Amino acid sequence: MQTVTLIIDKRRELSVKYKKLLENQYSNVIISKNLISALKTIQDKEPDLIIISDSIDSDLSDYCRKIRALTYNMRPIIVATSKSAELDDKLKILDSGADDFISEPVNSDEFVMRIKAHLRREFESNLDTKKMLPSKNYSMRALKRTVTSNRPWACLYVTVENFKNYAENYTELASDKLLQTYTAIISSALNEKDYLGSLAENEFLIVTDSLKAEKVANFLTFAFDTVISKFYSTQDLKRGYMIMHGDEQAGRRSEFMHTTIGIVTNEYKKYKDPKELMTALVNIHSLADLPSKSNYLIERAKLSALDSVQEKNFNRKITVVEKDDAMNLLISTILDMQGYDVNTFENFDENSSVPAIIILDAGDALEKSGLEICRKIKKNPKFKNTKLIITSVFHDKELVLDTGADLYLPKPFEISSLIKWVEVFMKEANDL
Numbered sequence: 050m051q052t053v054t055l056i057i058d059k060r061r062e063l064s065v066k067y068k069k070l071l072e073n074q075y076s077n078v079i080i081s082k083n084l085i086s087a088l089k090t091i092q093d094k095e096p097d098l099i100i101i102s103d104s105i106d107s108d109l110s111d112y113c114r115k116i117r118a119l120t121y122n123m124r125p126i127i128v129a130t131s132k133s134a135e136l137d138d139k140l141k142i143l144d145s146g147a148d149d150f151i152s153e154p155v156n157s158d159e160f161v162m163r164i165k166a167h168l169r170r171e172f173e174s175n176l177d178t179k180k181m182l183p184s185k186n187y188s189m190r191a192l193k194r195t196v197t198s199n200r201p202w203a204c205l206y207v208t209v210e211n212f213k214n215y216a217e218n219y220t221e222l223a224s225d226k227l228l229q230t231y232t233a234i235i236s237s238a239l240n241e242k243d244y245l246g247s248l249a250e251n252e253f254l255i256v257t258d259s260l261k262a263e264k265v266a267n268f269l270t271f272a273f274d275t276v277i278s279k280f281y282s283t284q285d286l287k288r289g290y291m292i293m294h295g296d297e298q299a300g301r302r303s304e305f306m307h308t309t310i311g312i313v314t315n316e317y318k319k320y321k322d323p324k325e326l327m328t329a330l331v332n333i334h335s336l337a338d339l340p341s342k343s344n345y346l347i348e349r350a351k352l353s354a355l356d357s358v359q360e361k362n363f364n365r366k367i368t369v370v371e372k373d374d375a376m377n378l379l380i381s382t383i384l385d386m387q388g389y390d391v392n393t394f395e396n397f398d399e400n401s402s403v404p405a406i407i408i409l410d411a412g413d414a415l416e417k418s419g420l421e422i423c424r425k426i427k428k429n430p431k432f433k434n435t436k437l438i439i440t441s442v443f444h445d446k447e448l449v450l451d452t453g454a455d456l457y458l459p460k461p462f463e464i465s466s467l468i469k470w471v472e473v474f475m476k477e478a479n480d481l
Contacts, residue, residue, distance in 0.1 A: 051077045052168050053094045053194065057087045057112075058102035058130075063153075067100065070161050074241070076168070084112075088119065093197045095123045095190045097171050098164065101147075103131040110145035117146030123190070126167045130155070177247040179225050180232045188246035188254045192323035195256050203262030203314040203347075205255035206330040207235070207269065210338065212251035214303040218291050219280070227280050231308070234272045238265050259314045266310045266345035273308040274343050281305065292450060300457040301470075302450040309338045310345035317348070335480060340433075363479055366404035367471065369393045370419070371440075373410070380408060383464055384471065397422050403431060405478035406471060411441035411449060420452045427453030436474035438467075 054071055056078060058064035064080045072078040079094065081087035083105075090096065099116060103109040113127055129147040131138060139150045149163065175187040183191070195202055209231065216224035228251070235253060239245055244256035257265060278286060285291055285305075293301040311334025313326065320326040329348065337346035367389045371377040381391045392401070397409065407426065411419035423439060426432050439454040440462065449457040456470055 051075055051194075052098070052172075053096040054078045054098045054100065054164070054168075055087060055090050055094070055096040055125075056080045056100045056102075057084075057105065058082070058100070059104040060102065063102070063104075067160070070157055071164055084115075087116075091116075091120060091125075093193070095193055096125050098126040098128065098167055100128045100130060100164075103129070103133070110141045113142055113145040113147045126171055128164065128167065179250070180228050180247055182232060182253070183244075183246035185246075185248050188244075188248055189323055189327075191244050191246060191254065191256055192326055196320050196323055196326055201259040201315065203257055203259040203312055204326065204330055205253075205257070205262060205266060206248070206311045206313075206334045207253040207255060208309050208334065209251040209273075209306055210309055211304055211306045214291060214293060214298070214301075215280075215306050217295060217298060218293060218303075223280065227306075230276065231273065234276070235269060238268050259316055262312050262314065263345075263347055266312055266347070269310060270308060270343040270345055277306055288447070288451070290450065292446060300446055300459070302453075302455055302457070304341040307339070307341060307343040309334060309343065311335075311337050312345060312347035314348060338480075364403070364405040365475070366390045366392070366402065366406075368397070368401065368404040368407045370395070370397045370407065370409045370422070376410075379464070380467070383468065387468060387471070389471070389475075397426070399425070399429060399431075404435060406436045406438060406474050407432075408438045408440065408467075409454075411439050411443070414443040417443070420449065423452040423454055434478055434480075436478050438470060438474070 052075065054076060056064050056067055058067070058080065059082050068078040068080055079090050079096070081090055091099075101109065101112055101116065105112055109129055109131060113129060116127060126149075127147045128149045128151060129142045130151045130153055131142070132153050134152040142150050149167065151160065151163065172183070175184045176182065177184050192204065195204060209227070212224065215227070235245055235255065239255065239257060243258075244254070246254045248254050255265065290305065291303040293299060293303050311330050311332075313329045313333055320329070333346055333348050337344050365388070367384055369377060369380050369384075369391060371380065371393070372395050377393050381393045384391045392404070394401075397407075409419050409423060411417055419439065423437055426435070426437060436456075437454045438456045438458055439449050439452070440458045440460055441449055442460045444459050446457045455474065458467065458470070
């Protein structure tokens with residue numbers, strides 16, 4: 050991403066000279082001759098650095114103070130230029146909020162190197178230390194500049210799904226190595242004109258040309274799936290999934306990691322602000338996310354009829370399949386008190402309505418009839434979004450999870466533990 054420098058200077062010749070010295074393919078320089086036009090630029094572009102000259106009508110220190118107050122949430126570097134070389138003037142201006150004071154006339158080489166040093170320090174202070182990429186604040190600034198740009202662009206919201214589960218099982222060192230590897234893969238697909246930044250630990254933002262966005266996404270999904278097997282143990286690869294450990298996650302089945310990419314361009318719609326653009330990115334990314342496979346989706350022209358928006362209903366249904374009447378009554382009563390729509394059965398009926406969660410007893414230690422039911426449910430596309438909690442008197446975690454269950458809960462279990470997992474899976478089933 051190009052850095053943006055704002056020069057506030059009434060003098061035509063010197064301001065143009067400074068612009069020519071600083072502007073290149075990596076830096077965009079904008080000149081404003083008064084506070085009104087400067088504020089518009091600050092609002093639209095959030096400049097990294099502001100050069101303020103004492104050619105303005107008001108006192109330079111007061112001006113610096115006003116700019117600093119108006120930009121408290123973005124904290125740009127402020128460099129004051131003045132014909133004065135008096136120490137008192139320097140101290141007054143620096144005390145008012147300026148980061149540097151340059152007396153004019155200034156040597157051109159010194160001027161350029163001072164500005165470069167400030168911009169370098171600004172960039173480095175905004176780096177994500179794990180991936181060595183610009184942080185979320187810098188990425189949101191990039192989105193703001195993208196929205197106000199007239200050139201064709203595309204934004205890619207890239208995530209690594211199931212990353213937290215991997216980090217808990219394989220340690221922070223392994224997860225950091227994965228992020229660094231994926232960062233290198235993404236960087237190899239971009240050039241110096243593109244922007245790559247961080248939005249969260251396992252989330253990336255790419256701003257690139259609209260013509261190559263889909264090619265980049267196609268490459269990333271292929272490359273990620275190619276290398277990801279190297280980050281798992283032979284035992285997990287053979288099993289085909291991870292078994293979570295620890296007090297909080299014990300007994301939960303977790304799919305392997307995959308990457309999901311949502312792509313939005315300005316080809317069909319002009320976005321008003323970065324918030325609207327980020328909302329569009331999150332929405333298209335949600336549609337792209339598959340349970341266990343890398344995928345991408347690009348926004349296309351809408352073909353739907355007017356007022357054809359469909360609202361997604363929140364599924365609060367829970368099916369409890371438990372032959373023990375006392376246990377059946379206890380679970381259903383507790384969940385009903387939590388506000389869920391609970392149905393209880395002694396035997397599972399595939400023709401019943403689709404619940405968000407099925408709590409299924411695995412059966413006795415000999416027959417294990419519930420495991421076969423679990424396999425049938427997982428094969429039925431009707432229940433693809435339904436989460437399966439298997440309760441069991443036989444304590445064989447891997448046997449239970451091999452059926453496709455999302456959680457193994459050995460009997461006897463704490464009701465509080467069941468409630469906690471119901472809350473987690475209810476959100477996941479409704480994609481919240």
